[in-house]
Amino acid sequence: MRLRPRHLRTRLTVWYVSILAVLLALAWLSTCALLFWESRNQLDHFAVQEIETVEGLFYFSSDGQLHVHEDYHNHPQSKSVIDRYLEVRSPATGAVLFRNDRLGNRELGGAPFAGEGIGGYSERSIRLSDGTRVRLVSRAHTLEGRPLLIRLGHSEDPLYATLDDLLLASLVVLPIILAGAAFAGYALARRALSPTEEMVRQARKITPERLDARLPNDDVDDELGQLARVFNDTLARLEQAFEQLRRFTSDASHELRTPLAMIRSVGEVGLQKDSISTAEYRDIIGSMLEEVNRLTTLID
Numbered sequence: 409m410r411l412r413p414r415h416l417r418t419r420l421t422v423w424y425v426s427i428l429a430v431l432l433a434l435a436w437l438s439t440c441a442l443l444f445w446e447s448r449n450q451l452d453h454f455a456v457q458e459i460e461t462v463e464g465l466f467y468f469s470s471d472g473q474l475h476v477h478e479d480y481h482n483h484p485q486s487k488s489v490i491d492r493y494l495e496v497r498s499p500a501t502g503a504v505l506f507r508n509d510r511l512g513n514r515e516l517g518g519a520p521f522a523g524e525g526i527g528g529y530s531e532r533s534i535r536l537s538d539g540t541r542v543r544l545v546s547r548a549h550t551l552e553g554r555p556l557l558i559r560l561g562h563s564e565d566p567l568y569a570t571l572d573d574l575l576l577a578s579l580v581v582l583p584i585i586l587a588g589a590a591f592a593g594y595a596l597a598r599r600a601l602s603p604t605e606e607m608v609r610q611a612r613k614i615t616p617e618r619l620d621a622r623l624p625n626d627d628v629d630d631e632l633g634q635l636a637r638v639f640n641d642t643l644a645r646l647e648q649a650f651e652q653l654r655r656f657t658s659d660a661s662h663e664l665r666t667p668l669a670m671i672r673s674v675g676e677v678g679l680q681k682d683s684i685s686t687a688e689y690r691d692i693i694g695s696m697l698e699e700v701n702r703l704t705t706l707i708d
Contacts, residue, residue: 455545
């Protein structure tokens, strides 16, 4: 409770900024997930196309070793810019038949699993021995009557680097956006609640002597206008009740004043007499009792 802001406009601003921050975070996470998913699908698409290309480039030499034709490059430097990892294994034994220079001595996915690359393409994400994240696509192929399992992969590190850049950019941009939203939200809340402040100032001026005063904005159809109308109706009923109380007090004081005056008058007359008989005493006391009965009736 101590951390709760005192003013409603401040609380509204905090709620607004908090909700906006959550929505922006969800939007950012959804965008990153969609971007990552689309980019990885592109990697899979490129890998499938490249497998279709390299399938026709493999050949067995006279000593039975598997090689790939490199003379299809237009320039010798083209080979060095290809960033794919390529590995060919025997589906039956899992023996490595070929690895390109970029892969080196690292394994691309380990031993084959059942059904890998058969009847289509098998996609999965793996890590190389040095920690490199790779998106791998496998395809079963037959060359000169010998079954092959071709594995081709691309590094996923650029994808994660892009996500890191987005995160860094969001850490810079989001606070600026939230600060601007807080400023605008506070100004909007203050403007929206300004009629309430005017109503509070006017309500403080209302006293039992000024029950005819009314709150402003009762001609508006929004929530504040409805509140003002209800409060003004309450003031009208209070004013009517106070007026009835004033009339009753005036009437009651008038009605009570007459018996009291009669009792005083009878008593004073009795005291002014030097000698008085028992009958006169009884008559004076009887008159007083009549006025007392009248007072009792008025009080009841």
